[in-house]
Amino acid sequence: MNISRNHVVTLKYQVSDRDGEIVDAGLEPLVYLHGGYGGLFDALEVALQGKSAGETFRVELSAEQAFGEYDPDLVSVEPRDAFPANLQVGTQVELDAEDGEVLSFSVTHIDGDQVTINGNHPLCGLDLVFSGTVVAVRPASAKEIARGVAD
Numbered sequence: 001m002n003i004s005r006n007h008v009v010t011l012k013y014q015v016s017d018r019d020g021e022i023v024d025a026g027l028e029p030l031v032y033l034h035g036g037y038g039g040l041f042d043a044l045e046v047a048l049q050g051k052s053a054g055e056t057f058r059v060e061l062s063a064e065q066a067f068g069e070y071d072p073d074l075v076s077v078e079p080r081d082a083f084p085a086n087l088q089v090g091t092q093v094e095l096d097a098e099d100g101e102v103l104s105f106s107v108t109h110i111d112g113d114q115v116t117i118n119g120n121h122p123l124c125g126l127d128l129v130f131s132g133t134v135v136a137v138r139p140a141s142a143k144e145i146a147r148g149v150a151d
Contacts, residue, residue, distance in 0.1 A: 001137045002052050005035030008140050008150040009048065013132030018060075023123060026132065033140055037148040041066055044130055051134050058131040066128045067121040074119035075108075083107075083115055093117065 003009050010031045015024035032039030034048070047059040063069050083093065091107045095117075109116035144150055 001139075002050050003034050003048050003134065003137050004050070006140045006145050007034050008032070008136075008138050008144065009034050009134065010136040011048075011132050012135050013130055016129050016131075018127045018129065023126070023128070029135060031150050033144055033148065033150045039149065048134070051137075053134050053136050055134050056132065057134065058129065061128045061130065063125050063127055066126070067123045068125075070120055070125035074105075076117055078115050078117060080110070080113040080115050087115065 001007070008031065010029050011026075012029055013024075013026040014022055015026065016022045030040075034040075034045060036042070036045070040048075041061060043061050043065040044059050048057060051057060080087075087093075087107060087110065089107055089110060093105050093107060094102050095105060097103050103119055105117035105119045106122070107115055108118045140150065
């Protein structure tokens with residue numbers, strides 16, 4: 001069975017940067033609903049279209065095709081007293097944007113009464129290489145299609 005829209009796909013994969021450094025060892029298989037449901041990067045879905053179980057893949061994605069370019073405007077220094085007392089570097093915090101949207105930030109530095117937060121994904125700005133094997137392909141259930149995600 002070939003990968004096409006409304007099929008559930010299981011991938012064994014790993015992700016590295018262009019220099020070959022592994023950024024995601026893919027310890028668990030990736031299962032997604034194929035066909036533009038947002039489970040994978042669009043360029044990766046396009047490259048997987050038509051493949052079947054047992055086939056290998058290697059797809060190079062530019063930063064723009066993956067997690068996007070690094071945006072320095074998503075880094076800010078905030079007063080320490082705006083955060084909980086137990087705050088640590090690496091903690092994820094959610095802040096309300098002016099438009100009412102909730103944004104997720106990582107605490108990257110704490111210096112006295114100042115906290116540096118970063119809203120960029122850790123892999124922003126990196127060109128990535130996805131490689132692996134298609135493990136399984138099956139038709140999606142009506143429930144999976146309605147929800148837009150694989151069970």
